[in-house]
Amino acid sequence: MISERAVVDGRFELLEPLGSGGMGTVWRAYDLALHREVALKEVRAETDGAGSPGVHRERVLREARALARIGHPNVVAIHHIVDSSEVAHPWIVMELVRGQSLADHLMGGPMQPSQVAHLGRGILAALRAAHQVGVLHRDIKPANVLLREDGSPVLTDFGIAALNDMTGLTSTGSVVGSLDYVAPERLSGQEGHTASDLWSLGLLLYFAVEGFHPMRRESTVATLAAVIRGEVPPPQRAGVLTAVLTALLVPDPDRRPSAEQVDLMLAQAVGFAGAPTVFDVPGGGSGAAASGGLGAGSGPGAFGGSGAGNGPGVFGGVGAGTDPGAFGGQGAG
Known part of the structure; x- marks a missing residue:
């Protein structure tokens, strides 16, 4: 110690x-x-x-x-x-x-479609920059997105990222990432698709605007079955984001739009709704928050604590979800 x-x-x-x-x-x-x-x-x-x-x-x-x-x-x-x-x-x-994680922000309830569209453009910009240099994130989820004090998103926790010139670090047949955000094709052994990160982004946006995760079930086995089927219920609150979610959340990665097309659709959604450029981040002015999640709700700082607005924190956790975290810890929430 x-x-x-x-x-x-x-x-x-x-x-x-x-x-x-x-x-x-x-x-x-x-x-x-x-x-x-x-x-x-x-x-x-x-x-x-x-x-x-x-x-x-x-x-x-x-x-x-x-x-x-x-x-x-x-x-x-x-x-x-x-x-x-x-x-x-x-x-x-x-x-x-300095801010709080998107996971903590969403504990206060779902966001407006215009806000989610603006948020999505920021996260997508991070993904496009990563993909351009041959990096796949492979663990896009609210716990791995921090919100700066001005509300702009910051993508974190690249610990399980795939680099196109490096060999894998997991055993054959294993899948890294949070199960309920993993794309269906990855469960069948298809790795290397940039579209897999876009599927995860789609689920993040769905959760942010609808207030529930469409793939999460009572058990890991049930969640696994839902992800493999790739059947996402039609969104009810998404409004101007409905077309984006429908386009992203299709089981076949070859049928998903490109990142450029998604950015255009999100830009249109932002413009149509007259979205503000930033949104409130509770507690963002008093400290820094963290992504990752080991027991959201009890403490300040990193790994999903509800006190993220009161104490500084950073990222690098194992993540909120129903499956064991990518680095061996059990996700919470």
């Missing part, structure tokens, strides 16, 4: 832990060289027999490489990586996003 006020790499003073998951711990830290607060992701060696510390290290490095490739205002920024013989494991140094 690392004590508070410890300094990593002679530069990053650990201020407080913000949350922990199967992958490790996220800390709020102070950069002694640049005099600013940052987020540090600390890897943790696996102890449950599901993998090895080496695999965890590669996932940390993969996340850093994925983030470094993208460089977009709607994607969380990476500042530095600490990986030397002087530290037991690598650390990723990232921006500390």
Whole structure:
């Protein structure tokens, strides 16, 4: 256990832990060289027999490489990586996003279609930037989207991203990501489709505007069956977003529109509805929140706590949902 006020790499003073998951711990830290607060992701060696510390290290490095490739205002920024013989494991140094997660925001109820359309354009912009440099996110969900104080979305947690020039880190037959947001084709072993991220985006937008997840069931097996069928009930509250959701949420990835077409449809929905450029983020002015989710509802900071507006936090969790998180933790909610 690392004590508070410890300094990593002679530069990053650990201020407080913000949350922990199967992958490790996220800390709020102070950069002694640049005099600013940052987020540090600390890897943790696996102890449950599901993998090895080496695999965890590669996932940390993969996340850093994925983030470094993208460089977009709607994607969380990476500042530095600490990986030397002087530290037991690598650390990723990232921006500390001040706001709250979309998952926490939606605990207050569904959003208006115009707001969701504007939100969707921001997340889609992040995905387009990632796809252009050969990065698939593979875990799009509300817990992995942070809302800055001005309401703009920031896509986080690229720890299970697929890079087109890197081999996979999971065993044959396994699927990474939150089950109820995974595209049907991925469950049949079809990986590498940018359309799979668009399916997950469609489900995120559906949940945001309808107030419930169309694939979530009482058990993992029932959820799995629903995802495989890919049968999404027609939205009832979506209004100007109905056409977008209908186009995205089709089981055949080849029938989904391109990212460019989706952006045009979302832009039309924003314009038609006269959507504001930002929306209120409760608690956003007093701290930073986190994505990831291990027990939403009880604490400040990272991993889905309901106190995200009252204390700073970051991202990097295992995610809200019905399935085990991508990094080995059980999702909540």
